[in-house]
Amino acid sequence: MEWEKNVRRADPYVPGEQPKRTDVIKLNTNECPYPPAPAVRRAAEELDYDRLRLYPDTEAGQLADALCANYGISREQLFIGVGSDDVLAMAFQTFFNSDKPILFPDVTYSFYDVWAELFRIPYVRKPLDEAFRIVKEDYMEENGGIVIPNPNAPTGILEEVGVMEEIIAANPGSVVIIDEAYVDFGGESCQRLTEKYENLLVVQTFSKSRAMAGMRIGFAIGNPKLIGYLKDVKFAFNSYTMSLPAIWLGAESVKDREYFQGTVNKIIQTREWVKKNLTELGFTFPDSKANFIFASHDRVPAKAIFEELKKRNVYVRFWDKPRIGNYLRITIGTDEQMEILTENLREIIAQWGKPT
Amino acid sequence: MEWEKNVRRADPYVPGEQPKRTDVIKLNTNECPYPPAPAVRRAAEELDYDRLRLYPDTEAGQLADALCANYGISREQLFIGVGSDDVLAMAFQTFFNSDKPILFPDVTYSFYDVWAELFRIPYVRKPLDEAFRIVKEDYMEENGGIVIPNPNAPTGILEEVGVMEEIIAANPGSVVIIDEAYVDFGGESCQRLTEKYENLLVVQTFSKSRAMAGMRIGFAIGNPKLIGYLKDVKFAFNSYTMSLPAIWLGAESVKDREYFQGTVNKIIQTREWVKKNLTELGFTFPDSKANFIFASHDRVPAKAIFEELKKRNVYVRFWDKPRIGNYLRITIGTDEQMEILTENLREIIAQWGKPT
Numbered sequence: 001m002e003w004e005k006n007v008r009r010a011d012p013y014v015p016g017e018q019p020k021r022t023d024v025i026k027l028n029t030n031e032c033p034y035p036p037a038p039a040v041r042r043a044a045e046e047l048d049y050d051r052l053r054l055y056p057d058t059e060a061g062q063l064a065d066a067l068c069a070n071y072g073i074s075r076e077q078l079f080i081g082v083g084s085d086d087v088l089a090m091a092f093q094t095f096f097n098s099d100k101p102i103l104f105p106d107v108t109y110s111f112y113d114v115w116a117e118l119f120r121i122p123y124v125r126k127p128l129d130e131a132f133r134i135v136k137e138d139y140m141e142e143n144g145g146i147v148i149p150n151p152n153a154p155t156g157i158l159e160e161v162g163v164m165e166e167i168i169a170a171n172p173g174s175v176v177i178i179d180e181a182y183v184d185f186g187g188e189s190c191q192r193l194t195e196k197y198e199n200l201l202v203v204q205t206f207s208k209s210r211a212m213a214g215m216r217i218g219f220a221i222g223n224p225k226l227i228g229y230l231k232d233v234k235f236a237f238n239s240y241t242m243s244l245p246a247i248w249l250g251a252e253s254v255k256d257r258e259y260f261q262g263t264v265n266k267i268i269q270t271r272e273w274v275k276k277n278l279t280e281l282g283f284t285f286p287d288s289k290a291n292f293i294f295a296s297h298d299r300v301p302a303k304a305i306f307e308e309l310k311k312r313n314v315y316v317r318f319w320d321k322p323r324i325g326n327y328l329r330i331t332i333g334t335d336e337q338m339e340i341l342t343e344n345l346r347e348i349i350a351q352w353g354k355p356t
Numbered sequence: 357m358e359w360e361k362n363v364r365r366a367d368p369y370v371p372g373e374q375p376k377r378t379d380v381i382k383l384n385t386n387e388c389p390y391p392p393a394p395a396v397r398r399a400a401e402e403l404d405y406d407r408l409r410l411y412p413d414t415e416a417g418q419l420a421d422a423l424c425a426n427y428g429i430s431r432e433q434l435f436i437g438v439g440s441d442d443v444l445a446m447a448f449q450t451f452f453n454s455d456k457p458i459l460f461p462d463v464t465y466s467f468y469d470v471w472a473e474l475f476r477i478p479y480v481r482k483p484l485d486e487a488f489r490i491v492k493e494d495y496m497e498e499n500g501g502i503v504i505p506n507p508n509a510p511t512g513i514l515e516e517v518g519v520m521e522e523i524i525a526a527n528p529g530s531v532v533i534i535d536e537a538y539v540d541f542g543g544e545s546c547q548r549l550t551e552k553y554e555n556l557l558v559v560q561t562f563s564k565s566r567a568m569a570g571m572r573i574g575f576a577i578g579n580p581k582l583i584g585y586l587k588d589v590k591f592a593f594n595s596y597t598m599s600l601p602a603i604w605l606g607a608e609s610v611k612d613r614e615y616f617q618g619t620v621n622k623i624i625q626t627r628e629w630v631k632k633n634l635t636e637l638g639f640t641f642p643d644s645k646a647n648f649i650f651a652s653h654d655r656v657p658a659k660a661i662f663e664e665l666k667k668r669n670v671y672v673r674f675w676d677k678p679r680i681g682n683y684l685r686i687t688i689g690t691d692e693q694m695e696i697l698t699e700n701l702r703e704i705i706a707q708w709g710k711p712t
Contacts, residue, residue: 001581002529003555006454006500012591018411032409041405044601049397052605053388053567057374082438085594098362118592144362173358199359211409214600225357235368236474238441244570245400245601249408 013114016317025340027331028315030153030182030292032211034263034334037256040212040249052244058235060242066254067219071191076224079231082241084181084205084218088147089115091201091220094233095175096121098144105134107323109153109179121145128155132286132294136163140170149179151187154317154329156288158187165190168197175226177201182290184209184264185271191221198223201230208291209264210253217242217250267291271332277342281349292331294324300352302326308348314341369470372673381696383687384671386509386538386648388567390619390690392605393612396568399605408600414591416598422610423575427547432580435587438597440537440561440574444503445471447557447576450589451531452477454500461490463679465509465535477501484511488642488650492519496526505535507543510673510685512644514543521546524553531582533557538646540565540620541627547577554579557586564647565620566609573598573606623647627688633698637705648687650680656708658682664704670697 016029035041060080067078081087092115096102099122104112106125116123126138132155139146146167151158168176168190178190180202194200201222207213220230234241242250253260271288278285278295285295296302306318306328317329332338372385391397416436423434437443448471452458455478460468462481472479482494488511495502502523507514524532524546534546536558550556557578563569576586590597598606609616627644634641634651641651652658662674662684673685688694 001554003451003527003531004581004585006451006530007585008450008453008589009585010450010588010592012588013595015411015414015595018413026410029411031411034409035406036408040408044403044405045401047400047403049400050391052392052396052570053390054382055371055374055385055387055563055569056572058371082594082597082599085596089593094364094366095359095362097364114592118589171359174362175359198357207411213411213596214408216412216596216599225360229360229363229365232366232368233364233474236366236470237445238438239369239371240441240569240572241438243438243572243599243602246599 010118011114013111017315019315023313025314025333025337027333027337027341028317030208030331031213032208032263032267032291033332033337034211034266036211036249037253037259039252039256043249043252044245047245047248055240056242056244056247058239060247062251063217063242063247063254066251070254070257071221073221074224077194077221077227079220079222079227079234080242081218081220081234083207083216084179084203085111086241087203087218087220088177088179090230090234090237091175091177091203092116092121093119094230095177095201096145100142100144102145102147103139103143104147105152107132107152107155109149112147132157134159134163136167139167143171143174145174145177146171147177147179149181150190151182151185151288151290153182153290154292154294154324154327155286156182156290156292156294157286158289161188161190161193165193168193168200172199175199175201177203179203181205181208185291186268186289194222198225201226206250206253210260211263212250212253215246215249217246267332270335270338274332274338274342281342281345292329294327294329296327297349300349302328304352305345305348309344312344314344366474367470369467373671375671377669379669381670381689381693383689383693383697384673386564386687387569388564388619388623388647389688389693390567390622392567393609393615395608395612396605399608400601403601403604411596412598412600412603414595416603418607419573419598419603419610422607426610426613427577429577430580433550433577433583435576435578435583435590436598437574437576437590439563439572440535440559441467442572442597443559443574443576444533444535446586446590446593447531447533447559448472448477449475450586451533451557452501456498456500458501458503459495459499460503461508463488463508463511465505468503488513490515490519492523495523499527499530501530501533502527503533503535505537506546507538507644507646509538509646510648510650510680510683511642512538512646512648512650513642514645517544517546517549521549524549524556528555531555531557533559535559537561537564541647542624542645550578554581557582562606562609566616567619568606568609571602571605573602623688626691626694630688630694630698637698637701648685650683650685652683653705656705658684660708661701661704665700668700670700
């Protein structure tokens with residue numbers, strides 16, 4: 001039809017499967033296997049239902065204050081959005097507004113090129129080295145912006161803050177976004193560098209370490225000038241993005257630091273013994289500092305393992321893509337879930353190649 | 357700083373004031389004075405807190421199904437977003453993608469030009485006539501898209517579906533967005549026309565008639581092809597926009613049709629007696645079919661009334677703008693709130709011009 005000529009065509013991002021069945025062991029979208037902080041439950045039970053008729057605070061006040069207290073920052077250094085995807089999409093739209101290409105790794109979060117296409121931002125993918133490491137010199141040429149996840153996904157590899165600082169310092173003419181979705185699982189945040197570098201935006205999420213993927217909360221920390229530009233674009237898009245329950249329950253989650261640290265520690269401990277088991281089973285993987293492991297088997301193709309696990313109701317993530325087509329991204333679940341995974345992997349590998 | 361040269365500059369929308377004090381009579385942002393449906397409270401109390409750790413259904417399943425059942429449509433005809441602002445912003449980005457200007461009224465929802473500026477969409481404001489009515493012929497010239505609220509805001513004037521159909525039929529080359537934020541308060545929706553016209557998108561919200569401004573839910577109805585394009589852009593922006601509480605509580609709200617109709621009827625009844633009182637006090641106003649009245653006094657300037665009401669803790673909306681600078685937009689509250697408003701207006705008008 002005639003009206004279609006003016007339509008913006010987009011290639012949507014394809015997220016990991018969300019099975020309707022509840023008997024599945026779900027290790028495919030990096031969710032937390034433990035529930036949110038108990039204070040979140042209390043806040044849900046005491047939800048002021050009558051107030052839902054009113055618009056929320058545009059600044060997400062209580063949530064903002066809890067985050068500011070937790071990270072030792074002021075409201076002017078904080079931006080909040082509907083998950084880190086919302087924060088990152090807004091940041092792309094606000095800061096990557098040049099004719100020069102933005103730069104990001106070839107193996108990385110697969111939303112970056114989707115946003116670049118949507119907003120018509122030119123981009124260049126910089127290949128990771130053989131060991132899936134970022135080559136810092138690649139990010140020191142002329143560019144219209146940089147986005148790097150640290151730890152990187154789906155590799156799980158953490159780079160030192162010093163490496164990130166070299167990249168940030170080399171790019172005073174561009175905004176550098178460090179996507180720290182997984183930093184709480186053993187990484188050091190670049191947050192302190194935002195005091196020193198105006199061009200740095202650090203993005204985090206409640207969906208992984210805070211066990212609130214269903215609540216849709218993400219945030220960014222940066223200097224007040226940078227955050228101001230981001231807020232202007234956000235308030236030109238949608239004044240009220242954060243629902244009252246997100247503000248109330250999110251704030252409670254941040255205040256319970258002990259529960260947060262306990263959850264994160266449990267996941268780290270599980271991850272470390274899973275690494276040993278995977279090595280014994282013949283898997284190799286980069287040393288992950290995230291809540292997942294990106295593993296490849298020396299004999300059995302990733303695709304075969306992925307499909308066989310699925311038949312057994314264990315979901316992991318697999319991409320049929322260049323460079324990573326023989327890898328599985330396995331989310332760290334509870335100890336019990338990971339024992340079931342290990343048992344299934346042991347059987348699948350033992351049976352591989354044998355007549356059925 | 358050097359990085360600032362590539363920043364997208366935006367002029368944010370300024371929403372009505374959200375006072376922190378709770379003793380205020382808040383008639384300034386068109387919220388519903390009654391709470392959401394009782395089933396929403398039950399859903400909040402029984403919120404499955406543990407599930408918050410999981411990502412929501414990208415299609416907002418339960419909420420989508422409740423809306424489909426209510427409006428007699430299929431999921432392919434429905435788009436859901438974070439308030440109608442999110443839906444409209446996505447629709448602007450998806451459908452208004454031409455070099456020709458989009459068209460909307462000069463007196464209308466003040467977010468339209470904000471989105472046009474943000475997305476660099478050329479636009480022309482078409483003046484309403486002397487009586488604040490839409491001149492349909494204005495929307496029959498060459499354009500890159502059309503957006504019209506019906507009833508219009510802040511005038512409250514409803515146009516017949518037949519007028520809208522003439523505009524839609526005259527524009528097979530453009531997408532026509534009818535913003536029906538206020539249609540439940542006595543208007544007829546253009547929804548049935550989406551079966552006939554591929555280029556029509558009808559947008560509604562939970563923030564007014566469904567008393568859930570704090571939950572952030574809006575939706576659009578259109579033919580599957582149109583909705584498909586919109587979903588592609590949305591899924592290229594943020595896969596998971598609707599939180600689990602929004603999905604669960606929103607669905608319950610839609611199912612309780614009786615409560616919904618009761619709330620709407622109460623507001624309509626209040627509106628009609630407030631009209632009589634305002635006329636007696638010397639106000640004139642277009643005949644509103646929304647949950648607000650756009651009124652001007654024959655003797656006392658709107659700005660003076662606005663400021664005096666605020667001193668008395670009664671908040672209404674006032675814009676210091678051409679054509680509407682002598683008008684107040686007054687949200688319909690409870691009978692009790694509107695009696696207090698009327699009393700205050702009576703006093704302010706009686707005292708005007710007298711020595712203090």
